[in-house]
Amino acid sequence: MPPVGILVVDKPAGMSSRQAAEQAGVLVGARKSGHAGTLDPLATGVLVVCVGRATLLTRFLAGGMKDYSVTAELGLITDTYDTEGRVTGRRDTGGIALDDVKREAAGFVGDIEQVPPPYSAVKLGGKPLYRYARAGAPVEPRPRRIFVEEMKVTGFEAGSAGARFALSVTCGPGTYVRSLVHDMGARLGCGACVSGLRRTRSGVFRLEDSHTLEELRSEETGPVRALLTMESATAFMPTVGVSGDACTAVSQGKPLLKEWVARGGGCECPDDLFRVLDEQGRLLALYGAPRAGDPEEFFGRAVRVIRPNTLKAEDDEAA
Numbered sequence: 496m497p498p499v500g501i502l503v504v505d506k507p508a509g510m511s512s513r514q515a516a517e518q519a520g521v522l523v524g525a526r527k528s529g530h531a532g533t534l535d536p537l538a539t540g541v542l543v544v545c546v547g548r549a550t551l552l553t554r555f556l557a558g559g560m561k562d563y564s565v566t567a568e569l570g571l572i573t574d575t576y577d578t579e580g581r582v583t584g585r586r587d588t589g590g591i592a593l594d595d596v597k598r599e600a601a602g603f604v605g606d607i608e609q610v611p612p613p614y615s616a617v618k619l620g621g622k623p624l625y626r627y628a629r630a631g632a633p634v635e636p637r638p639r640r641i642f643v644e645e646m647k648v649t650g651f652e653a654g655s656a657g658a659r660f661a662l663s664v665t666c667g668p669g670t671y672v673r674s675l676v677h678d679m680g681a682r683l684g685c686g687a688c689v690s691g692l693r694r695t696r697s698g699v700f701r702l703e704d705s706h707t708l709e710e711l712r713s714e715e716t717g718p719v720r721a722l723l724t725m726e727s728a729t730a731f732m733p734t735v736g737v738s739g740d741a742c743t744a745v746s747q748g749k750p751l752l753k754e755w756v757a758r759g760g761g762c763e764c765p766d767d768l769f770r771v772l773d774e775q776g777r778l779l780a781l782y783g784a785p786r787a788g789d790p791e792e793f794f795g796r797a798v799r800v801i802r803p804n805t806l807k808a809e810d811d812e813a814a
Contacts, residue, residue, distance in 0.1 A: 497524065497525055497526050497547050498523045498524055498525050498546055498547055498719060498722060499525075499546065499547035499548045499549050499725065500523075500545075500546060500547070500549050500722035500723055500724055500725065500728070501543060501544065501545050501546070501549055501552070501556070501722065501723040501724075501725070501728040502519050502523070502543075502544040502546065502706065502711070502721055502722060502723070503541060503542075503543060503544075503700045503701075503704050503705040503706065503721075503723070504516075504519050504541075504542045504543075504544050504705060504706060504707070504708065504711075505539065505540060505541065505542075505702065505705040505706060505707045506534050506538070506539055506540060506541075506542040507539060507707070507708065508536070508537060508538070508539050509536055509537075510536060511536050512530045512532075512533045512534050512542055513530065515530070515534075515542055515544070515708070516528045516529055516530040516542070516544045518708055519544045519546070519708065519711060520544070520546050522708070522711045522712060523546055523711075523719055523722060525546035525547050526547065527546070527547065527550055528544055528545065528546045528547075528550065529544070529545050529550040529553045530542055530543060530544050530545070530553065531543040531544075531545060531552070531553045531554070531555075531556035531557040531697070532556075532557040532561075532668070532697050533616060534692075534694060535577065535673070535692065536579070537577050537578075537579050537689070537691075537692060538692040538693065538694060539692070539693045539694075540563075540692075540693040540694035540695055540702055540705075541694045541695065541696060541697045541700055541701065541702050541705055542694075542697075543556050543557070543697055543698075543700050546722070548725075548801070549725050549728070551799055551801055552725060552728070552729065552781075552799075552801070555729075555768065555781060555799070556698065556700075556728065556729075557668060557697075557698075558668050558698060559668065559697065559698025559699065560644060560665055560666065560667060560696070560698065561664075561665070561666055561667070561668065561670070561694060561696060561697050561698075562663070562664070562665050562694065562695045562696035563662075563663070563664040563665075563666070563672050563692060563693065563694050563695065564649075564661070564662075564663055564691075564692075564693045564695060565661065565662040565663070565664055565672055565676065565689060565691065565692055565693075566650075566659065566660075566661050566662075566689070566690045566691035566692075567659065567660055567661070567662070567676045567679075567680075567687050567688065567689050567690055568657060568658075568659055568687060568688055568690050569588045569591055569596075569657065569658040569659065569660065569680060569683065569685055569686070569687045570585055570586045570587065570588040570656075570657045570658060570685045570686060570687075571584075571585060571657065571686060571687070571688050572584035572585070572586070572677075572680065572686035572687075572688060573688045574613065574614065574628070575612065575613075575614040575673070575688075576612045576614070576671075576673035576674060576676065576677040576688050576689060577673055577688050577689040577690070577692075578688055578689070578690045580614065580688070584686055585686075586684070586685040586686050587655055587656075587685065588653070588654060588655060588656075588657060588658040588685045589654075589655030591653065591658055591683055591685060592653065593648070593651040593653075595683060596648050596651055596660050596679070596683070597648045599679045599682045599683055600646045600647065600648050600662065600679065601646070602682070603643050603646050603675055603678070603679070604643050604644070604645065604646055605642070605643065606640060606641075606642050607640075607641060607642075607643060608638040608639070608640060608641075609638060609639055609640075609641045609670065609671065609674050609675070609678075610636055610637075610638050610639075610674060611624060611636055611639065611671050611674060612624075612671055612673050612674050612677065613625070613627070613628040613634075613636075614628050615671060617636060617639075619634055619636055619637075624636055639669060641666065641667060641669055641670045642666065642667035642670075643664065643665070643666045643667075643670065643675070644665040644666060644667070645663070645664065645665040646662060646663075646664050646665075646666075646675065647662065647663045647664075648660055648661070648662060649661045649662060649663050659690070660687075662676075672689065672692055673688070673689050673692075676688060676689050698731070699731045706721045725778045725801065726772070726776060726777065726778050729770050729778060729781075732768060732769055732770045732781075733765045733767075733768075733769035733770070734769065734770050734771075734772060735751070735756050735760075735769060735770070735771050735772070735782070735794070735795075736756075736760045736771075736772050736773075736774070737751075737755050737756070737758075737771055737772070737773060737774075737779070738758065738773070738774045739758075741755035741758070742773045742774070742779060745771050745773075745779045745780050745782075745797070745800075746779055746780070746800060746802055746803055747800075747803070748780065748797035748800045748803075749797070750785070750789070750793045750794075750795070750796055750797070751771065751782055751793070751794045751795040751796070751797075752792050752793065752794060753792055753793070753794045754792065755794070756794050765784065766784055767783070767784070768781055768782070768783055768798060769781070769782055769783075769795065770782075777802065778801050778802065779800070779801060779802050780797055780798075780799060780800045780801055780802070781797075781798045781799040781801065782794075782795035782796060782797055782798055783795060783796055783798045784796070
């Protein structure tokens, strides 16, 4: 049967996230694959790739905090906010000191408004921003609320013809590091753009647990051995167990009842997403809190059914 699971890939530079996910999927022999969270072609590091039926989990595994190691050029402004774009300006950086960079970095910590870069997949009027940018059509995307937990300057090299700095960034989903650097440069009055970007963590998935595409091709690692099950990849979620007829009801996406949870065991009613497992510990579905006005006996509502009861038994066993 086609493989099902999650690969934590160390994406190489010069490749889109979609290309990396497709290559990883081919290596494990999957019919379909998708990635949870996007990395720019310039960027490297943790890319969570879901293959087979696990693609149902992609948007749920894309959340969580992200860690990045960043290098940036001061005095250089480009249309993509990184060194791969068209240069639109150069500024003198002779008056910029380390304390200036640290001060501006500290100003981005917390809940802030961020305008996404013009070359990004954020949609406006149903089209991604990069399409407008490529067509030369000026647009004004709306600022988005993001959260930056830490933005620490880890290196600085001064120079009048150009200065460089390095950052470690911990931020929430939806944050564009390119925009952080671009906006830092604007505040410093000289401009800045990203020259290197490496994601070292995406949610619970870390760089030390990742595999390069070359490693997945090797006999020693083996792509199938590197596959995480859907159950292990979602182990960080609050969990409810069900048994008997409740398994069938959950596999049909029916509301989860408190009596089923009391019988099967699990977490107290969470406010956010939680997973539902059967007696064998298999992931059946993802559920959320009941809606306002739901009957008192409701414990949760289905968000995504992972193992519908229409699956053949052998498919379930293969997964």
